[in-house]
Amino acid sequence: MPDAAVTVIGGGVVGLAIAAELSTTHSPLLLVERREKYGQETSSRNSEVIHAGLYYPHNSLRARLCVEGRELLYDICEQHTIPYKRITKVITATKQDEVPPLEQLYQHGLRNGVPLQLLNERQVHALEPHIASVAGILSPSTGIISAHGLMDYFCHRAEEHGAQIQTHCEAVGIEKRNGDFRITIKERSGVSSFTSERVINAAGLECDTISKLAGIDIDACGYRLHYYKGSYFALPSSYKNYISRLVYPVPPKDTLGVHALLDLGGRIKFGPDLEYLADRTLDYKVDENKRHAFAASVRRILPMVKDEDLTPDMSGIRPRLPLENGQIHDFIIREETDKGLLGFINLMGIESPGLTASPAIAKYVRQLLGP
Numbered sequence: 001m002p003d004a005a006v007t008v009i010g011g012g013v014v015g016l017a018i019a020a021e022l023s024t025t026h027s028p029l030l031l032v033e034r035r036e037k038y039g040q041e042t043s044s045r046n047s048e049v050i051h052a053g054l055y056y057p058h059n060s061l062r063a064r065l066c067v068e069g070r071e072l073l074y075d076i077c078e079q080h081t082i083p084y085k086r087i088t089k090v091i092t093a094t095k096q097d098e099v100p101p102l103e104q105l106y107q108h109g110l111r112n113g114v115p116l117q118l119l120n121e122r123q124v125h126a127l128e129p130h131i132a133s134v135a136g137i138l139s140p141s142t143g144i145i146s147a148h149g150l151m152d153y154f155c156h157r158a159e160e161h162g163a164q165i166q167t168h169c170e171a172v173g174i175e176k177r178n179g180d181f182r183i184t185i186k187e188r189s190g191v192s193s194f195t196s197e198r199v200i201n202a203a204g205l206e207c208d209t210i211s212k213l214a215g216i217d218i219d220a221c222g223y224r225l226h227y228y229k230g231s232y233f234a235l236p237s238s239y240k241n242y243i244s245r246l247v248y249p250v251p252p253k254d255t256l257g258v259h260a261l262l263d264l265g266g267r268i269k270f271g272p273d274l275e276y277l278a279d280r281t282l283d284y285k286v287d288e289n290k291r292h293a294f295a296a297s298v299r300r301i302l303p304m305v306k307d308e309d310l311t312p313d314m315s316g317i318r319p320r321l322p323l324e325n326g327q328i329h330d331f332i333i334r335e336e337t338d339k340g341l342l343g344f345i346n347l348m349g350i351e352s353p354g355l356t357a358s359p360a361i362a363k364y365v366r367q368l369l370g371p
């Protein structure tokens, strides 16, 4: 008998959602997290938006799991009093030449199963009088959520069903042996190992490292991750009533564009931008020198904002797979049987909308695992 039926590596929102989902049927279930507490990396360094799912390629995992996850999240928030707000969002075209791409985005979103409404200039300004706009899209199913509240819920649910969440516990070795996996872990007390029937790699920024530990050639498989940092700047409370919902631009390539966010406390932030981190250092400091470039993006939405109004806020890092047909790669969620790793499930490149999709990702992993 192996020591664990399932071991989840990584205590971000995705690993915790999977632990919560599987804990009702798989025992013993162990989640190992290298930090002192769960949710200290990307899962607590994001926009906390419940995305509607309008941008992603039709039928991609990102689109399907976002649409499904969004509805699951609203139900979870409602039933378990997790702080959230169905705040809605406007995508604004600020010049006439942005109107055709805006209309294309609208059609694309409808195809993805997202409820949307096209707005003319007057309708946008009735909703958001301060923003620059010649036309827009209203997304009524976009919301905001407390990521920590959601992770606390997943963690409690997993523990309630007997799962063990082990922090300060880093996976440093994985070996397939006689049908099971031998996992080596580093804790404060030293290095030890145990066996597990199944392994789920939800290590976020380190998913490629974990794949490598399991013996996968990450370059041959296209699994090497690239880090892209996203920084945010905040506006002072004097701007509190300038917007009442999220406001996004018509998206440029590879990002959603620097957009206006409202957090659950009503604070306005702008971000995230896109910065390649060639050396993969986890450097979360926000570079003050970006203020001017940020202010220019912000003024596309709120023209009255001055450079000095903006203060550096937080940042997060996207684990990005190599591009797929010139576009952001879809999530990779698969059992690696064809690599000789029956029982090893990889979750690679879970960048946005991973928070929104987390409960749907967990259900998808359950299907892959089978009985």
Ligand SMILES: Cc1cc2nc3c(=O)[nH]c(=O)nc-3n(C[C@H](O)[C@H](O)[C@H](O)COP(=O)(O)OP(=O)(O)OC[C@H]3O[C@@H](n4cnc5c(N)ncnc54)[C@H](O)[C@@H]3O)c2cc1C
Residues within 6 Å of the ligand: 009, 010, 011, 012, 013, 014, 015, 016, 032, 033, 034, 035, 038, 039, 040, 041, 042, 043, 044, 045, 046, 047, 048, 049, 050, 051, 169, 170, 171, 172, 202, 203, 204, 205, 206, 210, 229, 230, 231, 272, 315, 316, 317, 318, 350, 351, 352, 353, 354, 355, 356, 357
């Ligand atoms: C700037 C930014 C904005 C975003 N905004 C949104 C948004 O508004 N809405 C949305 O839906 N999504 C958003 N996302 C995406 C979302 O945050 C991520 O998809 C999600 O948090 C990924 O969760 P995760 O559990 O896969 O990864 P993580 O949160 O990174 O968790 C992985 C965990 O694995 C642990 N770990 C790593 N290696 C080991 C090891 N060897 N042993 C043990 N533990 C290990 C890490 O410490 C970490 O806690 C955003 C992302 C970024 C970067």
